[in-house]
Amino acid sequence: MTDLDQLTQSLARNLKRWRAERGFTLDALATRAGVSRGMIIQIEQARTNPSVGTTVKLADALGVAITTLLDHEQGSPVRLVPADQAVRMWSTEAGSATTLLVGTEARGPLELWHWRLAPGDGSTSDPHPEGTVELLHVTTGELTLVVDGTPYTVPAGTSATFEAHHRHTYRNDGSEPVDVTMAVSVPPVR
Incomplete structure (x- = not known):
């Protein structure tokens, strides 16, 4: 082709x-x-x-x-955004700043979550409705994100987005707690 x-x-x-x-x-x-x-x-x-x-x-x-x-990427349904690729929108001399960590194009209900996973712990989610998108940012530790059977390592400072109509799991395979901020965008019901 x-x-x-x-x-x-x-x-x-x-x-x-x-x-x-x-x-x-x-x-x-x-x-x-x-x-x-x-x-x-x-x-x-x-x-x-x-x-x-x-x-x-x-x-x-x-x-x-x-x-x-x-966009014609046929690859992974997950996009990782390392800390050095986040976009600083503004900052002040006093130390205030905003940084766009990750974005996606979606509409409908939007949820914001904070997750903490203890070492060795994890949570598996069944697929969400088609069109559901999750965005996450790891603030401490190293998250193992498994989407549709493929594991992705998401270290602190890294953001990710994926289509959540795939079965997915959040795991802490490390020895330190993992803290994650997550947004879930669900398509509107028609």
Whole structure:
């Protein structure tokens, strides 16, 4: 498969996903984006490679970044963000600061959690509804995050996000307590 074919397939898959997630009909998205219904059908069926302008219009109408529509990574459902890749938004001479640890594109109910796992302890979760996303930041210790059977090591200072419709487990395989701040975004009920 060529890069262009892969991009066309990714755009088709992602456009369908985000249109469904937003609850937009073909006509509703066409009206919001100023793109013909026929063009949207061709894109969703991977029969055309639209212009950048058309892709931007669709991304804007869906309220997602263009990179979200074009993302064709077929790899892991988990994205780790090391501390050195977090984005400092602002800081003051007095020492105040904000840092964007990790982000994702989702809507619906949003929960914020603090977890503490003692050494050797863990918790397994059944898959959540399709579209559920979890974001987490390890503040102390080293978390072992297992998603769909694959373990990921998440050391203190690292953030991660994953699609939580996969079976997942949080484990502390170390000898120190693990503290995690977690946000869970659940899609709205239709």
